[in-house]
Amino acid sequence: MASIHDVAKEAGVSVATVSKVINNYPDVSDKTRKKVSQTIKQLKYHPNVAARGLVKGRSWTVGVFVTTSFTNPFVSELLEGIKTALQNSGYDLVLLSTRFDDPNYSFVEHCLSRNVDGVVGFGVARNDPHLEELLESDIATMFVDADIRGRRAGYITTENKAGIMQAVEHLVELGHSRISFISGELDKAVGVLRHEGFMEGMKAHNLSVNPDYVRISDYSMEGGTRAMNDLLALNERPTAVVCTSDMMAFGAINVIHRSGLSVPEDISVIGFDNTYYSEIFSPALTTVNQNIPSIGSHAIETLIAMIENSDFAPSVVTEPSNLVVRCTTAKPRK
Amino acid sequence: MASIHDVAKEAGVSVATVSKVINNYPDVSDKTRKKVSQTIKQLKYHPNVAARGLVKGRSWTVGVFVTTSFTNPFVSELLEGIKTALQNSGYDLVLLSTRFDDPNYSFVEHCLSRNVDGVVGFGVARNDPHLEELLESDIATMFVDADIRGRRAGYITTENKAGIMQAVEHLVELGHSRISFISGELDKAVGVLRHEGFMEGMKAHNLSVNPDYVRISDYSMEGGTRAMNDLLALNERPTAVVCTSDMMAFGAINVIHRSGLSVPEDISVIGFDNTYYSEIFSPALTTVNQNIPSIGSHAIETLIAMIENSDFAPSVVTEPSNLVVRCTTAKPRK
DNA sequence: CTGAAAGCGCTTACAG
DNA sequence: CTGAAAGCGCTTACAG
Known part of the structure; x- marks a missing residue:
């Protein structure tokens, strides 16, 4: 060279x-x-970027802090949006490999050694051991789907509450009242907001919430499977269930089918995310749409704005959500 | 700091x-x-990694050169495998953002400026404009699913031919003879090998190949949809079709269902990849399994071996494949 | 408009 | 066992 x-x-x-x-x-x-x-x-x-970075104190690099698997379709689509926004930006994405063999591995120190200019975080829980350190550092950060703010940290999320409320409304309009909710964990903002959306949505239609109908789970298919099994075991089972991810909905539908019932004839099911597969799945899934790639792009765009302008106040961005009605919801049986 | x-x-x-x-x-x-x-x-x-890298002439960084979308489930699972292998390795992954606004953007020069120690490439076609430059450079490279070798370049792939041959054999054993093949493009090794697998598989059972039954397509769902539409329009349609990706199979099955026929009763369908969704899809897909995460891990492991030992000959690794029989294959109607 | 020099944060012969 | 010094490949006041 x-x-x-x-x-x-x-x-x-x-x-x-x-x-x-x-x-x-x-x-x-x-x-x-x-x-x-x-x-x-x-x-x-x-x-040589390293030499230039050494004197400028930067790296033209954005780190990702993803706690879930890349096979999570939300993550795939998010990454795709991130990739698009990075194009022509002059920044490269670096996936910081965690070192589990080191008991005092620190994500933030890793960022500091690499001189990462900013980071986007996904799946970060409020009690994540690295979180406080990250917020205290001066590294520009954009969280996805977590309402975490800091001096140099903003976040981007979807209209979670409104999305679930639309789902409930759709079911009510179809004539359902025995509506169940498969919630995500309540340690992250997304979980809390969607849960609130369900409660408020039910209240708005003067429907009472049967505590047995609310199950806390994770966002995986297995989580949906487990929760649905519980619901089917109830004496009076719900006629509709609102899930907080598409994967959960897939799990729930599979369980329903396996038990000899059918979707949507016996039980209506609604997902959340509108990932690519919700359309491929059969029956095609009724779900709350989030524009995931655009969440990724916007996260990067505002992150870069924060990096390049230290006065730029960390943004809080909310993307709209909307219900996409497909084939897994229908009127309840008489 | x-x-x-x-x-x-x-x-x-x-x-x-x-x-x-x-x-x-x-x-x-x-x-x-x-x-x-x-x-x-x-x-x-x-x-400071940049300072250290400057004097050592390396970056402890591996670049990825992925030409397809991250939403491609093969890519997701590959990345997950890569991530796992990178853990504790001391290397970080960097996604080199291409700069499309620059007509003479060069992937290799990008790698060189970043001082990337190695790269893993996926979806690289033999005629890719960046390929020759990459092979000429001294950057250690592992290609996934492409039989490209160089002084410092090896590759890893699945037993493509054998996998398809197993699929054909399974169909023959069920009693099929009007077997169709939805191939991938023939500009990449994977496409060629799977195509050969089909031809040889048919020959091995003394079955002749109806040229109308062989469609060249890409690996997308849309590709499967298009090809299947063509096949259904034939006077005498096949009773079984072997696809070269799960996504294609999903597309094909949807078309078949939409036309009022059913899978597997009217037409058997086999996929390739055994991605996560092949099990979720209903009917659950019979498909040729590749152990994708392990392909990713092995790619990284051999890449790192090449990086750290310049004598290490670029490897050619072949992972086994095997047929996973689920619900989309059955005996042909009499 | 041009260039000498210091410095960014490290590593590595080499001398002691 | 320890440290002074050169050098990795850049950028940036500053002097001319």
Whole structure:
């Protein structure tokens, strides 16, 4: 690899001058600029990012802090949105590999050693051991789906409450009243908000909530399976269930089918996320849409704004949600 | 951030000595080592990776070159495997953001500026404009599912041919002879090998291949949809179809159902990949299993071996495949 | 408009 | 066993 010295020597100028043309400084004569540019091409010179970063104290790099599996379709679509927004931004994404063999591994120190300019976090619980340290650091951060704020930390999420309320409303309009809710954990904002949405939605229609109908679970298919099994075991089972993820809904529907009942004839099911598979699944899933790739893109865009302008106040962004009615909801049996 | 100088000053030693204890050099007295270690903890010092990389000429970083969407379930599972293997390895993954606004953007130059120690490539076609440059460079590379080799490049793939042959055999045993094949593009090794597998599989059972039954497509659901539409329009339609991805199979099955026929009663369908969703989909998909996460892990492991030992010959690794029979294959109607 | 020099935070011969 | 010094490849006042 040619270095800036090679270019300087070849072009017959100083390294300072080469640096100036690389960085598009105005105080270089056209003649010199041309000569240097030519030499750069000729030598296939490309600035060493580490060296530049060393003096500038940055890395043009954004770290990700994802606590869930990449096979989670939400994460895939989020990453896709992140990738798109990163395109042409000059920043690269780095996946910080956690070192589990080191008992006092610190995500923040890892970011600091790598000089990461910002991080986007997903699936971060309020009690995550790394969270406080991250908020105290001066690393610009955007959380996805967590209402965590800090001096340099903002977040982006979907209209969670409104989304669930729409789902409830849809079921009520179809004539359901024995409505169940498979909630996510209540240690994260998303879980709490969707839970509130359910409660408020029911209240808005003067429906009482049967405590047996509310199950706390995780967002996985297995979680949906388990919760649905419990619900089917009740004396009076619900006629409709609102799930807080598509995966949970898939699990629930499979259980219902396996027990000889059918969706939506016997039980209506609604998901949340509108991931790619909700359309492929059969029956196609009625679900609350979040525009996931756009959440990823916006997270990156505001993160970069925060990085490049330290005055930029950490944003709180809320993306709209809307119900997508497909084939898993219908009127209850008489 | 404390620097090595701060530590040296605080501990009352030289920076050279601090460097030696950081790097576990033996020629440091126990007393000094202890003192320095203590100071490091106290100051929460962590070496700057960029500075270290600058002098060592490396970055402890692996780049990914993925041409498809992250929402592709194969990619998700691959990334998950990669993530696992990276854990505790000391390497971080970097997603090099392509700069489409720059007509002469070069992936290799990007790698060189970032000083990436190695790259794993997926979805790279033989005629990719960046490929030759990459092979000529001295960057250690592992390709996934592409039979590309170079001085510093190896690859890892699944037993593609054998996998398809098993699929054909399964159908023949069920009594099928009008077997169709929805192939991937033939510009990549995977496509060619699976195609060969089909041809050989048919031949092995003395079945002739109806040219109308072989459709070239991409690996997407839309691709499967299109191909299946063509097949259904034939005068004599096949009784079974072997697809080269699960997504294609999902598309094909949806088309079949939409046309009023049923799977597997009217037409048997086999997928390829055994991604997470093949089990969730209903009917659950009969498919050729690839152990995708393990492909990702092995790619990283051999890549790191190549990076750390320049004598390590670029490997060619083949993972086994096996047919997973679920609910989309059955005897043909009489 | 141009360049010499210091410095970013490390590592590594080398001398003692 | 310890440390002074050079150097990795850049950028940035500053002087001219």
